[in-house]
Amino acid sequence: MGEDNEEGVKVGKGNQEPVFVTDDKAVYQGGILSSADKEILESVKTGEGIIIIESAEQLQEMAKAGAARFEEFKKLCSSMELWQAKVIQVLRCEEGCSWRAIAERCYKLGWGKWYPPSNQIMGMALCRRAAQLLDEDYRKEPWN
Numbered sequence: 706m707g708e709d710n711e712e713g714v715k716v717g718k719g720n721q722e723p724v725f726v727t728d729d730k731a732v733y734q735g736g737i738l739s740s741a742d743k744e745i746l747e748s749v750k751t752g753e754g755i756i757i758i759e760s761a762e763q764l765q766e767m768a769k770a771g772a773a774r775f776e777e778f779k780k781l782c783s784s785m786e787l788w789q790a791k792v793i794q795v796l797r798c799e800e801g802c803s804w805r806a807i808a809e810r811c812y813k814l815g816w817g818k819w820y821p822p823s824n825q826i827m828g829m830a831l832c833r834r835a836a837q838l839l840d841e842d843y844r845k846e847p848w849n
Contacts, residue, residue, distance in 0.1 A: 729804050729825070730849050736801030739809045739823040771826060778830035781817055785834045789816065793835035798847040804828030 727733065732742060748754045758764050789811075796802045796810060808828035812819065819827045829843070836843035843849060 728849065731797075731801050731803035731806070734801070736803055737806050738803050739805040741809075741821065741823040741825075742803050742805050774826050775830060778819070778824075778827045779833065781819065781827075782830050782834035785831075785838060787838055790835035790838040793831055794839060797832055797835075804832060807831055 731737065732746075738746075758767070792814075793807060793811070796807055802810065803825075805823040805825045805828050808819070808825065808831060809823040811817065811827075811831055812822035832843040832848060836848050841848060
């Protein structure tokens with residue numbers, strides 16, 4: 706019943722097949738993806754390894770855990786310097802890296818330790834802090 710998007714993933718109302726939901730523009734606009742992004746998109750196509758959310762309570766618990774993790778990661782980003790913010794700005798706004806790709810690249814640069822290195826929430830926290838240092842909003846253009 707749904708239509709295929711660019712990645713061949715079914716989208717649309719009434720769809721009983723797995724659906725991948727994100728507001729990361731790099732993912733849905735064909736940006737630079739981490740290997741984890743690619744694996745997740747593939748799992749949506751095949752249904753392998755997906756998590757089935759069976760209740761509003763389960764979704765709320767997942768959101769609560771994600772929000773708590775975001776707060777932890779925001780603290781890790783608090784010491785970011787302006788030059789690092791500019792590097793992240795180039796990665797996100799010019800190169801089009803996904804949040805997971807941002808986290809992975811910063812991890813490989815030795816800017817911190819988190820797991821997994823391509824943690825999407827960490828990538829969001831890194832972009833949030835970088836945009837903040839540059840007096841911008843990571844949820845708006847050109848960041849997202």
